[in-house]
Amino acid sequence: MAAVAQPKLDALSARLAGLSAPEGGKWARAARDTARARLEVMGLPAPRDEYWRFTRPATLNAPEPVPATVFDHSGEAPVFGAIDRLKIVFVDGVFDAEASDPLALSGVEIEPLDEAARADIHWAREVYGVLEARGQNPVERPFATLNTAFAREGLVIRVTGKAAQPINLIYRHASETSDALIHHVVKLEPGADLTLLENGPAAARLNKVLEVEVGEGANFHHVRTQGRAHERQAVTHIFARLGRESTFKSFTLTVNGLLTRNECVVEMLGDDAVAHIAGAAMGDGSRDAFHHDDTVFVTHDALRCESRQVFKKVLRNGAVGAFQGKILVKPGAQKTDGYQKSQSLLLDEDSTFLVKPELEIYADDVACSHGSTSGAIDEEGLFYLRSRGVPEAEATDLLVIAFLADAIAEIEDAGIAEDITGRLEAWLKRRRG
Amino acid sequence: MLKINDLHVKLEEEDKAILKGVNLEVPAGAVHAIMGPNGSGKSTLSYVLSGREGYVVTGGGATLDEMDLLDMDPEERATAGLFLAFQYPVEIPGVGNMTFLRTALNSQRKARGQEEMSATDFLKLVREKAKTLKIDADMLKRPVNMGFSGGEKKRNEILQMALLEPKMCILDETDSGLDVDAMKLVSEGVNALRDKGRSFLVITHYQRLLDHIVPDVVHIMSDGRIIKTGGPDLALEVEHNGYADILAETV
């Protein structure tokens, strides 16, 4: 193994100096200690790393976050507000029991991470840091490991049946200098069913990990919106492991944000599983920078699994979008159906879309495809709309929403999809003034 | 209503003159037809009037009710009452036809200082207009013109015209791609809109359409100019003899 580059280790020791190991019982200590040991031989990402060639890790590495102004949402209906849901609130990354609903939901057991971590034995040890560790191969994801080692906040959720309501994690950003480490573990027992909604910017800087074990025949639906704070920075990871005939669907909406790196690592281990991962991002580089990076890794290691990746980005005024997406089909994963689409709509010549789609296939009877495009607004469509009296700015926004539509269409629940579309429309309208 | 005065237009991308001095006047309430060989500049004229990019006006002008059309944005022209039924209606993936129609109508109302139409009133109105054009609910739900047959696209153009109630309607080969029954439907749709305050410029290759939408005046366009103007009989002449005689006459 090649020696780890010194800058990576230097970055790590600078970062570690500002962090303290959380207290915990036996299982949590073990998980955190192992993570820390793993991290110490990895170091933090450096600009030279192949996996970080589109996104600069410096501000994510730094011991202190860059302060971020709190976005004023007043006057706007809360995201997911129309849905009957269990609300759990985090303020600057810290669980706020007062502001949350009681952690009681039929079909589900919910515990704050720090409580679960205090026990000596807990089911969470089968998942916490375990899926994250599996996701380190073949590419290292040090921020996730750092998270496993140091996160105090988060939830451990075990779903035993059909959850009576969706769980909505609401991440409020209150302090301009908040630096949040959140780690959730979700385990769906065979046949269980959960919709997890997440919204809000969480903090000036967020490092979040979500590990999801989807048991046989279980369904996990995930929809998140990352808030609208302009200056916040975030690195998030989802690690999912799918059992036989299970379903995993995850959609993320990102508007604004100085820097966002969303990684999603999905391992399809049971036959006939389905994974859909989608993202819609919309950014304007003029007010502050906008840099959005989706990094996805899907491993097919079973028969007849289906995976879809649909990522769309609308970029303007020097915004940067990046997509790294890989489909790995292991030997024997026959009848794999893998699909990947990453597209950007560049509203001007200053914006950039960087892509690296990858297919790596070791089975012979598979159908895998990927496509990546980057284009300007359709002038014909724009003229058609204008010729009917729709002003140029509004016509452009209609085409923007239309462009994002097939990512949004990946949301299973039509009501949520409509709400997301409606919100985008309203934001664009407000922007037009 | 519409006055076109010695209009010269060339392409932006290349130094190619397309319109070489078009003169035309359509009074309020009149129906004029333009016929002419392929490539003579009929669609170019309609695009230039509606404000499409890619053309440069090198001389002359055009006004709608004394307003300088060529100085306005496409959306302003639409709001002023100009409407082009496209020869090739544009497909817009991801934008629902219904959303498109409502946005168009309300944009125009807003620009004119009128109140936006409520969703329910709009739905009622669309349903009623769509029914007479035999446009089914499915076509209203689908993205604009996506997967529409040629004839369906043309009917969708007329639906837009019926909803927007423009005062100057330009129909560019609205008859092409229509079957016999659809042609009747579309013509009835157009005739229902005929009004003393509304004018039509109907571009077509065929007399057939003009049997249904009877024009007051027929113009023949060739090589970027109107080379002959006459009554409805002129269309019959073209139908029977083609353009050869007319072209020969004017040389």
Ligand SMILES: Nc1ncnc2c1ncn2[C@@H]1O[C@H](COP(=O)(O)OP(=O)(O)OP(=O)(O)O)[C@@H](O)[C@H]1O
């Ligand atoms: N963008 C363009 N680039 C190149 N040539 C063009 C362009 N637009 C128009 N032309 C040319 O200008 C001429 C007039 O075209 P136009 O479409 O206006 O003809 P038309 O009279 O509508 O023909 P048709 O009856 O076939 O519809 C043609 O020779 C056409 O090739």
Ligand SMILES: [Mg+2]
């Ligand atoms: Mg034409």
